[in-house]
Amino acid sequence: MAKITLKNLRHSYYPNPKDPADFALKEINLDWQDGGAYALLGPSGCGKSTLLNIVSGLLAPSDGQILFDDQDVTDLPPDARNIAQVFQFPVIYDTMTVYDNLAFPLRNRGINETEVSTRVTEIAQMLDVNDMLQTRAANLSPDNKQKISMGRGLVRDDVNVVMFDEPLTVIDPHLKWKLRSKLKELHQRVKATMIYVTHDQIEALTFADQVVVMQEGEVVQIGTPVELFERPAHTFVGHFIGSPGMNVLPCELRADAVYLNDTKIEIEGPATTTNAQTYEIGVRPEFVTIADTGLAATVHKVADIGRHSIVEALIGEVKVSAMVQGDTPQKGDQIYLNFQQNQTRLYGDGWLCSTAKGAK
Numbered sequence: 211m212a213k214i215t216l217k218n219l220r221h222s223y224y225p226n227p228k229d230p231a232d233f234a235l236k237e238i239n240l241d242w243q244d245g246g247a248y249a250l251l252g253p254s255g256c257g258k259s260t261l262l263n264i265v266s267g268l269l270a271p272s273d274g275q276i277l278f279d280d281q282d283v284t285d286l287p288p289d290a291r292n293i294a295q296v297f298q299f300p301v302i303y304d305t306m307t308v309y310d311n312l313a314f315p316l317r318n319r320g321i322n323e324t325e326v327s328t329r330v331t332e333i334a335q336m337l338d339v340n341d342m343l344q345t346r347a348a349n350l351s352p353d354n355k356q357k358i359s360m361g362r363g364l365v366r367d368d369v370n371v372v373m374f375d376e377p378l379t380v381i382d383p384h385l386k387w388k389l390r391s392k393l394k395e396l397h398q399r400v401k402a403t404m405i406y407v408t409h410d411q412i413e414a415l416t417f418a419d420q421v422v423v424m425q426e427g428e429v430v431q432i433g434t435p436v437e438l439f440e441r442p443a444h445t446f447v448g449h450f451i452g453s454p455g456m457n458v459l460p461c462e463l464r465a466d467a468v469y470l471n472d473t474k475i476e477i478e479g480p481a482t483t484t485n486a487q488t489y490e491i492g493v494r495p496e497f498v499t500i501a502d503t504g505l506a507a508t509v510h511k512v513a514d515i516g517r518h519s520i521v522e523a524l525i526g527e528v529k530v531s532a533m534v535q536g537d538t539p540q541k542g543d544q545i546y547l548n549f550q551q552n553q554t555r556l557y558g559d560g561w562l563c564s565t566a567k568g569a570k
């Protein structure tokens with residue numbers, strides 16, 4: 211397995227790109243450590259597949275380098291990069307048995323049959339497919355076909371990286387959670403460098419130790435699931451991760467403090483406010499409470515989602531969501547909202563610019 215480094219990577223599908231919008235990848239610099247579990251998370255069109263294809267060698271970047279263990283592989287073709295890839299749809303041979311499908315990548319490398327048998331049995335056990343080893347792949351359900359596809363990606367222990375491209379797309383929703391946790395368990399046992407590409411925050415946060423969040427061809431934050439939830443570096447991350455996402459509220463910066471609709475808002479700590487054009491407050495619905503005093507608001511909508519309700523209220527014209535347990539107000543009620551100060555942050559032009567009290 212290898213450490214993977216992306217250096218000043220840019221890519222445009224146009225022959226003569228001029229402005230930043232012409233680049234599908236704007237400027238990517240990152241390190242994926244040997245043996246780490248990473249997710250590449252972002253909405254459709256943010257550049258995930260482009261990045262994956264550049265790492266696997268299917269696409270040559272317009273600029274920059276890809277290094278595996280500090281060796282430049284930018285000009286190497288896919289088959290010289292020693293990568294295993296699991297795609298959205300199962301890639302297996304229908305006419306072969308499950309055993310032969312799993313054995314294929316090993317036999318292809320000239321591995322002897324004793325070793326093949328050991329590895330196939332091991333992977334089959336990890337994936338709970340031992341009882342299907344002699345079944346012809348054509349007779350498997352789509353879920354099991356994808357499991358075998360994953361097994362083919364994981365069966366070799368000499369690859370530099372295993373890449374998953376939205377691998378749970380074809381899996382039935384009720385089986386998804388099973389395979390998600392299975393993949394996490396597999397990573398802990400196999401200890402391979404794994405990159406998991408998805409637009410689904412739950413898949414990314416369950417699988418990865420570190421999540422790379424992308425937006426419009428740029429990496430906006432790399433962090434653990436907890437870091438992304440607790441300290442989004444950008445309003446996009448705050449809004450994209452969480453259900454519902456972080457409230458992003460336009461505010462005004464006056465000499466002494468931050469104001470929302472003429473009401474002073476206490477934020478987590480000091481802010482670096484230099485030359486941003488627009489400022490916003492970011493606070494997650496989990497940290498907005500209904501109280502006896504505070505920001506005056508009118509209830510706009512209430513959604514009961516089981517253990518709690520999401521109350522959407524209007525402060526003037528600004529919409530704020532609060533996650534409420536217990537008694538909930540009704541549409542049209544006048545209420546007061548409080549923001550938990552240590553979870554209320556300031557963003558300038560989208561980027562986090564406040565720091566927690568006492569933080570260096």
Ligand SMILES: Nc1ncnc2c1ncn2[C@@H]1O[C@H](COP(=O)(O)OP(=O)(O)OP(=O)(O)O)[C@@H](O)[C@H]1O
Nearest residue numbers: 223224234252253254255256257258259260261409
């Ligand atoms: N072959 C291509 N030619 C021109 N533009 C392309 C090509 N492939 C992708 N793009 C553009 O590059 C940008 C990034 O696309 P990419 O497929 O990498 O995003 P993605 O995050 O993987 O999205 P999805 O999840 O929908 O595949 C998009 O604006 C897309 O329209």
